[in-house]
Amino acid sequence: MLSKIQWQRREGMDASTKNKKLLQIFTRRIEWELRPDRYSYLSVAISHLLRELESDLDHFEERSEMVIAYLTKEFEELFMLPKPQQLFEKHKKKEVVAAFIDFLVQLLSHGIGLIFSFADSINNLKEELRCLVVVLGDTDTTLFGAAEIEENLLAQFEAVANKAGSLVYSFFAKHLIDGTSIGALFEQIELLKANIISFSNLHPSSSIIKTDIITPEAAAVDSFSTIVSLLRDLEELIMNRENDLIVNMKGQINLLHQGLKLSLSFLKDIKVIRLSDIDGLKEVVMRIRDVVDESEYLINSFLVRYARLWYLNIRIPNVIHKIKLIEIGIQEIEKKNDIGALKVAKDFSAQPSLHAKQNSDVEDIIVGVEDKTIDILDRLTGGKEHLQTIGIFGMPGLGKTTFAKKLYVHPTVNCYFDKLSWCVVSQAYQRKSVLIDILISLESELGRDKIFKMKEENLAEHIYKSLKGRRYLIVMDDIWDSNVWDDLRRCFPDDRNGSRILFTSRNQDVAPPNSIIHELPTLSNAQCWELLQKKVFGIETCPPQLLDVGNQIAISCCGLPLAVIVVAGILWTMDREKSAWENVGRSLASYIFADKNNSTMQILELSYKHLPDHLKPCFLYFGAYQKGKEIPVRKLKRLWIAEGFICKHERKSLESVAEEYLMELIGKSLVIVTGKRSDDGVKNCVIHDLLHDLCLRRAEAENFLKLVDGNYSIYGKHQRLYAPSPFVSLNPIYEASHLLLGRYGRHVRSFIGFLLMSPPLNVLSMELLRVLDCWNINPVDLFGIETLVHLRYLAIRAIPASISSFVNLEYLVVHYKVSMSSSLLKLAKLRHLQAGTAIFDEDCNSTQMVINNLEYLSNVCIRKVKDVEMLKCSPHLRKLKCECEALLVDDEGTLSYRYPDLRFLTQLESLKMTTFYGGAKDANINFPSNIKKLTLSRLKLLWERMSIIGALPNLEILKLEYNALVGEIWETRDGEFQQLRFLKLKGLYNFSEWDVSFSSEHFPKLQRLVLHDCENLQEIPCAMGEIVTLQLIEVDRCPKSVGESAIQIKKEQWDMGNEDLRIIIRNIHVDDTCTFFFPSEYTCI
Secondary structure (H helix, E strand, O other): OOOOOOOOOOOOOOHHHHHHHHHHHHHHHOOOOOOOOHHHHHHHHHHHHHHHHHHOHHHHHHHHHHHHHHOOHHHHHHHOOOOHHHHOOOOOHHHHHHHHHHHHHHHHHOOHHHOHHHHHHHHHHHHHHHHHHHHHHOOOOOOOOOHHHHHHHHHHHHHHHHHHHHHHHHHHHHOOOOHHHHHHHHHHHHHHHHHHHHHHHHOOOOOOOOOOOOOHHHHHHHHHHHHHHHHHHHHHHHHHOOOOHHHHHHHHHHHHHHHHHHHHHHHHHOOOOOHHHOOOHHHHHHHHHHHHHHHHHHHHHHHOOOOOHHHHHHHHHHHHHHHHHHHHHHHHHHHHOOHHHHOOOOOOOOOOOOOOOOOOOOOOOOOOOHHHHHHHHHHHHOOOOOOEEEEEEOOOOOOHHHHHHHHHOOHHHHHHOOEEEEEEOOOOOOHHHHHHHHHHHOOOOOOHHHHHHOOHHHHHHHHHHHHOOOOEEEEEEEEOOOHHHHHHHHHOOOOOOOOEEEEEEOOHHHOOOOOEEEEOOOOOHHHHHHHHHHHHHOOOOOOHHHHHHHHHHHHOOOOOHHHHHHHHHHHHOOOOOHHHHHHHHHHHHHHHHHOHHHHHHHHHHHHHHOOOOOOHHHHHHHHHOOOOOOEEHHHHHHHHHHHOOOOOEOOEOHHHHHHHHHHHHHHOOOOEEEEEOOOOOEEEEEOOHHHHHHHHHHHHHOOOOEEOOOOOOOOOOOOEEEEOOOOOOOOOHHHHHHHHHOHHHHHOOEEEEOOOOOOOEEOOOOOOOOEEEOOOOOHHHEEOHHHOOOOOEEEEOOOOOOHHHOOOOOEEEEEEEEEEOHHHHOOOOOOEEEEEEEEEOOOOOOOOOOOOOOOEEEEEEEOOHHHHHHHOOOOOOOEEEEEEOOEEEEEOOEEEEEOOOOOOOOOOOEEEEEOOOOOOOOOEOOOOOOOOEEEEEOOOEEHHHHHHHHOOOOOOEEEEEOOOEEOOEEEOOOOOOOOOOEEEEEOOOOOOEEEOOOOOOOOOOOOEEEEEOOOOOOOOOHHHHHOOOOOEEEEEOOEHHHHHHHHHHHHHHHHOOOOOOEEEEEOEEOOOOOEEOOOHHHOOO
């Protein structure tokens, strides 16, 4: 296979040596195999060769001779269709012909500039050949359904392909083009087109239903999500192409739009009906799937300018005719059957009832393990002094991970251990990945980026040193193999100080010798019913009319907590009516009795089946993340939006609607919250391993998502492809490139994950990509990236040179430094720009720039007045993270230092401001009045400036970190911080006295107070105990007196009737050598 062509340009290397080196690389890397995608590899190599020629025109003739010498007669056969015995036994003939023509198109796309006199003719030839590829790849069975017609047409396609191949060979190998030959080829193509039109007119539609492994039920879901996306594309086509070629087909496009909407409505009506209950229903669903596939293929091919109008003019009416036949079939079914009577009495996928509150704070409820909890806590905090391993064992769905997390955050555990770490091992165990998780969770002073770049042995060494001499607890979740211990045991020192390792596993045999094993039992029927009631009703009681049916549902869950929780998620969204619950009970029983050996997965299938349609793609998308790993919610929501899953709402932003979708999934117990933001929103989440398995299985069956491995076919039709972490081998991983090199990449809408392959990825056939999330890939490794004009979301290592081509881009994430050029900032749809570091390019001039639509901008450097002026071109910013310097400005005739004045950003709600050079103590500062969240770091402001911050009328969250302010005393004033709910003071090393005596109404709405690393602070003001809204005080690495004042406030709140105030105290300093831990009754987590 071709590997990445690496051109060697060294100083002092003469042209002859470079040519020889180039030939050696080219010859060594090509290892031809007999399969269609070999052409894509060849196109990459030759296109690189052409770029080399064009980049050095001084040696153009010399290098052309080198190309001629290489492409001798021996390789001329590569420009002709392979013989049938070579390829056609494994692949359909039309697929091979299509792959060959597509290969020629790619060569022409990158070679036009070498012969300017024929550029127009070559462009026209390229467009005609592209359309022939579309015809060959069409899913319709009309042209290629009958053997006689197929043989006749394919013979003509082969003749055109070989004629075009001969012309392209002459172009590249002999560097000449015969105008007569081009004319003859065009005549041959016109004759082929006329025959295609003739055959289509004689056979206007096909009644053949395509057969494949997809079930009618999966076809219905697949069609539903595809139609939703396709309708949006058609609406954009109708609205945005009034003056384009499509104007002549507007009527046909509208008819197609209406027909697809009718099919969508029908699929909604039957979504909860068993397809086998009605004669003919399966066939109608499959016909809808077929016509949806055809419509999507044609419209997508037109959007990327492959399908030409002559072909749409014969195919769109054909598709509309099929839709009308389907409509007739639907009408006949509706006449014979009462669809409404067969639907479930209460639709399980309805919106949450009035009893169901959207609350992500629903506690992970555990029943039946009270004795186990006491026993394991005793083992963790007592017993022998040497390092001990404790295991929690049980079958999938018993709640092992949830139980381990309860132990991990227990106040007694937090007080007893100096260091705590949580890591997920999983079935796809990779030593480096686990070491990274452990080191990060140990709160190492090393940055995350530095940790990710470290070698395995360095990671192990840092972990060992971090734990040496400390009492620690390491929790290892989901261990599958005993080899894990051999890999990791040297990282964990045994200082005989009571350190422990706690692990969970489905397999008891993985435990190391002398481990203490605790097996979790299944729940009794009574315990299942207790758990179900708690999950559905909370502190309320179950209504009498639901007692019997609810108890029967609980019994059907077979003692598995996960099954109970998932079923509770269904019931939680429903009205509390007996008939509705009985329906759930019947459905649940049928699923379990259908396969008693796999009842858990069947119950999970039920929960998916009854999800609302708008939530199904959002749920399946969790399969694109590594099992057991925390998922950052903000990124997840952006991907949902870019994919088109989020429906527009007149009065809500897409982000707000995406948040609502997530909360619905959380409320249905399908998603677990693992981290909260300072505003109490969800920061991170995860799904259970079994639900992850369900996501992958259903997503693959519905052509929604496919996990990329070495066996993936280039002819696959999955819309989204996922490559796992770089630590997961794909055997070999570079085999994943096959799908990216195939003609059928046109079906792919998203590629998510990591790739570690050496040849450039050919994305020329993936023009419909909406999401490309491969931040470890450089743009130069993506061959044809400039063609991805439909991208909505791009995560990559560096900015592509063709950034101006991405006119539909909304989210851009760049791992390294970004130079914000005028072409980047002119992207009209770009709303989110996230970079390692972002600087304004020298070519940017605020007087010449248009207003952009950026709403989020991270890590931008503001070091000049010019940078501030450039920010004025982004008036829609709602969130800004910046690194700034205090600028010397003229303030009414006096020169003074001032941090950038951003008050012109009137829509800004969140601001994080830091400085690289250490700040300026006497600098002035101002903030936009609309700010709700403010984070300041290293600015070295004087405490007097706090009056400016305190006066912000909408400020709810304030984080002051690492000498954001300097000085010893903070005096609060009346009228300040009236809306503040969250206050964090971290690393304010000189801060010693907090005086609120000058304020009678201080922090009236404060809910959470966090104090970290305030090593000189004497105490928390006792007046803080008068704040009735206070919910949490967290103290970490502060003097003992600060912890004592927190406990005193807790007592005052108790006396006022506030029993909910939590106090978390960790790592309290007594002196320079000792750390004091408060007793567990005061560490109320």
